[in-house]
Each structure stands twice: as structure tokens, then as C-alpha cells.
Amino acid sequence: MVELRHELNINLGLILTHQLDLSLKILSASLIELQEQIDEIVLQNPLIDIDKNYTIAPNNYFESKFKELEQSYKVKFESEEEYDELDFIEQETTFEQKLLQDLILSYDLNQKEIKIAEQIINSIDEKGYLLDYDLDEDSKRIRKLIMNLEPFGIATKNTKEFFHLQNEFFYKNEPFFNKLKEFLDTIFTFGLDIKKLQKINLSNNQVHFFLEKIKAFRPYPLYGYIKSSQEDFLYYDIEIKQIGNEFIPIVNDEFSNKLIVNETLIKQIKDEDFLKEKLKEIKVLHDAINMRHQTLLKIANIVIQKQRLFFEKGLLQPLSMSSVAILIGYSVSTISRALSNKYILFKSKIYPFKIFFSNESKEGISKHRILEIIKTAIAQEDASNPLDDESLRQILIKHNINVTRRAVVKYRQELKIPKAKDRKSEFI
Structure with missing residues (x-):
């Protein structure tokens, strides 16, 4: 069992042949x-280059070479004012707090x-992995x-359950799904025992x-994830530009737009077989980036509509991930995966994408709005x-x-703000 996990950790890599996995x-x-992933793929595929002198993509280049995004999503506007990428910094929260917030925003829980x-x-x-397996029906x-939040498979009990979950997610509709399920059961029980597999x-x-x-x-749910939420720099994924009375979302495709095809x-x-394989990898990469851009644009358009x-x-205003998903x-x-570590640029300020998602309070107002008023006051x-x-x-x-x-007491406590008398003593 230990030997199997060790082998998987050594051999695990980016598998370009599985489009869903890359997407x-x-x-x-x-x-x-994303830039790091693109850099890694470029190293593996000699047909893709990065134009380090990139300023603006040549007209119609990717329409003919890479089938880039539709022109309606490629409109660029000159920035009207300079912005400070660190002008908006979200109050630091732990990994556990973010996970709980995602769950509350995704499902209607009491x-x-x-x-x-x-x-x-x-x-x-x-x-x-979950340390305590003794769960009642509600907890299960x-x-x-x-387990369905991002990172996918979080709170699974062990590697075996996590691998079965990934098998179901990736291969449920494949003809070999059940056989792979048997294969996983066997190797997690007996290891790579050929006689047992026969x-x-x-x-x-x-x-x-x-x-x-x-x-x-992935060998375990938090593979490639860091629990710390602290970042040195913030890069926006979507810019929302106001044109007259309209708000237009624009994808920041700076990194993906640097990709060029090595025609020489x-x-x-x-x-020919090698060429076809590498060209297919280019298409898979393009489709994955395109899917990312289109998903972010769809969510951004709904955010603009609901948070006008x-x-x-x-x-x-109150807005849940489940309503956007519908x-x-x-x-x-x-939706949770798409919003993870994503930011929006609007009028020179950068906001976490998830700040626009907040369940409705009992008062019928966005809970985030109430907290902001109390914090500002x-x-x-x-x-x-x-x-x-x-x-x-009264405010x-x-x-x-x-x-x-x-x-009010509940909201103040949630902000971890002491009582008035305790705040007064701190400043004397």
C-alpha cells in the first residue's frame, strides 16, 4: 500500500491527453x-512558443492559428487611470474559513x-483528509x-476514497469505469499483486x-494547494469597464495571449504522428483556456446583472453560488472552482471575485453589506x-x-470586534 502511493507520487505529472483534467x-x-501551467506545457511541446516581446496580439492571428476567443470578448479599452494592485486587500482569512464560506455560499444550510x-x-x-471518521447521517x-467544493475531494477519508471519487468524476461514463473501480479496490487491498489482478x-x-x-x-486533495491565503501580488482576472450606462467584463488574457505557434x-x-499529437495538445490547451475565459465571462455577466x-x-446584494450555477x-x-483565487478590477480597485457572493441575511440584505457598514462605522x-x-x-x-x-451583537462578534467599553480601554 505504501509502495503504491510512493510510485504514484513519483510518476504523477500533467497529462495533456485528458482534456477534462487540464480544463x-x-x-x-x-x-x-495559469502562467506556470502554460510555461510547463510550452516546455513539453516544441510547437508552442512564448512571444516575450508581446505587446498586442496580431489581428486574426489566433483565429487562423489557434482559434482564439470570439472577437466580442477580445475588445480592449485603454485604461483611463492608473490603479494600485494592492489598493484593495481582503481581510486575511484562513483556508478553513474560506472553505466554510464557500460551502455557505453554495448551499442553503441552517x-x-x-x-x-x-x-x-x-x-x-x-x-x-478527514481525521475523524465517526460521523452520523447529517455529518455524512x-x-x-x-467534497464537491474546491479543492475537489477535500474531506475524503483516505487515498482509496479520493481515488474512487476521481474515477467517478472523470470516467463515470466510460465503458471501463466499473473495471477501473475493481482495479482500485484490488490494488488498495493487495497492492500490485498480479495474481490478484488476474x-x-x-x-x-x-x-x-x-x-x-x-x-x-491527484495523490491527495490538497496536492498543489497552500493553506495560507497571503499573496505578495494580486492580478485581476476580469476587468469591468463602464461604457456609458453599460458595464462590460473583459478577460485579462495577458499570459495566454503570449502563446504563438512555431510555424518554422x-x-x-x-x-506525422508526432506532429498530429503535438498539434492536438495545442488544441486541448486552447480549448481549456477558452473554457476558463468563457466561464469567467458568464459568471461576471451575472455578477454585473445581479450586483448592478x-x-x-x-x-x-445577496447572491449565492448555487443561484449562479442554475x-x-x-x-x-x-462555480466554486472557477472563483477560487480570482479577482475583478473595477475603477482602479481590485476585489476578490467572491466578495460579490453573500447569502441574504434575515433582514433581507446582503450580509456582507451589513458587516461593511458596521466595520466602517x-x-x-x-x-x-x-x-x-x-x-x-441606529446607523x-x-x-x-x-x-x-x-x-448587531452577532455581526460585531463575527467581525471579532470587542464591545464598546473594551474598545475604549484600548485607546486610553
Whole structure:
């Protein structure tokens, strides 16, 4: 068992032949991670080059060579003003907090379910596996929801369950799905025992075939993920530009637009099979990048539609990932994956994509909006006479948000802001 996992860790690599696998990796990647993935692929495919002197892509270049995005999504506007990439920095949250936030935004959970989810998330180890297996029926149901978030497979019990989950995700509709399922059961029980594998009627060629398939699997859920949320630089993925009364989303395709096809080398290659394989890899890469751009644009258009008040007046409205998933026709896990570590540039400020997603509070207002008002009010208060909870409630009422004092206490505590008397003592 240990020997098998060791072998998989050594041999695991980027498998370009599996289009879905590459598409998901590119979709969930931040812009910096996307550049790293492209650099790695360029090293493996001599037919792709990076134009280091790139400024603006030649007209119609990728339409003929790389089938680039539709022209409607390629419109560029000169920036009207300089922006500071660090002008907006999200309050630092832990990996566990982000995971819980994604779950709450993705599914309609009650307080009991949120508490269960929090316990499960806090029981995840460094590799992404769940430490405590003793779960009741409610906990098992919540765990399945967590497993479908990004990173995919988080909170699985062990490598065996994680590999079975990946088999179901990638190969459920393939004719070899059930046989691969048997193969996984056998090797996780007996290791690579040829006699045992022969008992389930697998030839040496089939064994080799299945080993190649599972090499594309991630060895553990948090493989390639860092729990720290701190970043040195923020790169926006979508710019939202205001043109008259309209808000237009534009993909930041700086890194992918640097790709060019090495036409000289293509003419020199005599091996047709090699040439076809490498050209196919170019198409797979293009389709994966195109899928990433189109998905982000679809989500951005919905955000613009549902959060128009924010772009006009700075007022956020309730919006859940599940509602966006329904509108686009994607799964919630795909939306979560698409929004992971993505940022929007709007009027010289960079915002985390997920800031536009907030469940509706009991008061019918975006919870994020309520928290922002409380946080702003306390930041501007008189240190010698800080605002008590009733004063904060009155401020919210002035914003047409009618809340109870108890609700104010809950929101203040969620922001980890002490009581008024404790804040006063801190400034004396």
C-alpha cells in the first residue's frame, strides 16, 4: 500500500491527453498559476512558443492559428487611470474559513448544518483528509457537499476514497469505469499483486492502461494547494469597464495571449504522428483556456446583472453560488472552482471575485453589506466615546436596514470586534 502511493507520487505529472483534467486545472488556477501551467506545457511541446516581446496580439492571428476567443470578448479599452494592485486587500482569512464560506455560499444550510460543517472542516489534515471518521447521517451528508467544493475531494477519508471519487468524476461514463473501480479496490487491498489482478480478469495490457489512467489523479486533495491565503501580488482576472450606462467584463488574457505557434518547426517535422499529437495538445490547451475565459465571462455577466447597485452605488446584494450555477447550467463545484483565487478590477480597485457572493441575511440584505457598514462605522468612531451596539443599530436603520440589537451583537462578534467599553480601554 505504501509502495503504491510512493510510485504514484513519483510518476504523477500533467497529462495533456485528458482534456477534462487540464480544463479543470486551468479553470481553478489563479492567473499566476495559469502562467506556470502554460510555461510547463510550452516546455513539453516544441510547437508552442512564448512571444516575450508581446505587446498586442496580431489581428486574426489566433483565429487562423489557434482559434482564439470570439472577437466580442477580445475588445480592449485603454485604461483611463492608473490603479494600485494592492489598493484593495481582503481581510486575511484562513483556508478553513474560506472553505466554510464557500460551502455557505453554495448551499442553503441552517445553523446546525453550518456547525457540523465547521467541525468537519476543522478536522481536515494537511493533505486534505478527514481525521475523524465517526460521523452520523447529517455529518455524512454535509461531508459530501464539502467534497464537491474546491479543492475537489477535500474531506475524503483516505487515498482509496479520493481515488474512487476521481474515477467517478472523470470516467463515470466510460465503458471501463466499473473495471477501473475493481482495479482500485484490488490494488488498495493487495497492492500490485498480479495474481490478484488476474482473478478479476485483467491482462498485463489492461493493468498498464489503468495505471496510466490513475497517474492523472491527484495523490491527495490538497496536492498543489497552500493553506495560507497571503499573496505578495494580486492580478485581476476580469476587468469591468463602464461604457456609458453599460458595464462590460473583459478577460485579462495577458499570459495566454503570449502563446504563438512555431510555424518554422512545423514545416521541418517529418514525423506525422508526432506532429498530429503535438498539434492536438495545442488544441486541448486552447480549448481549456477558452473554457476558463468563457466561464469567467458568464459568471461576471451575472455578477454585473445581479450586483448592478454595487457598480453604480457600492451597495452589495445577496447572491449565492448555487443561484449562479442554475443560471449558467453548471454544477456548484464548478462555480466554486472557477472563483477560487480570482479577482475583478473595477475603477482602479481590485476585489476578490467572491466578495460579490453573500447569502441574504434575515433582514433581507446582503450580509456582507451589513458587516461593511458596521466595520466602517467603528473605524470612524471617536476612540474616547466608541459606538455601542444600539448606536450601531441606529446607523444601520439610517441605511434602511432594520435589525435587532441582538443581530448587531452577532455581526460585531463575527467581525471579532470587542464591545464598546473594551474598545475604549484600548485607546486610553
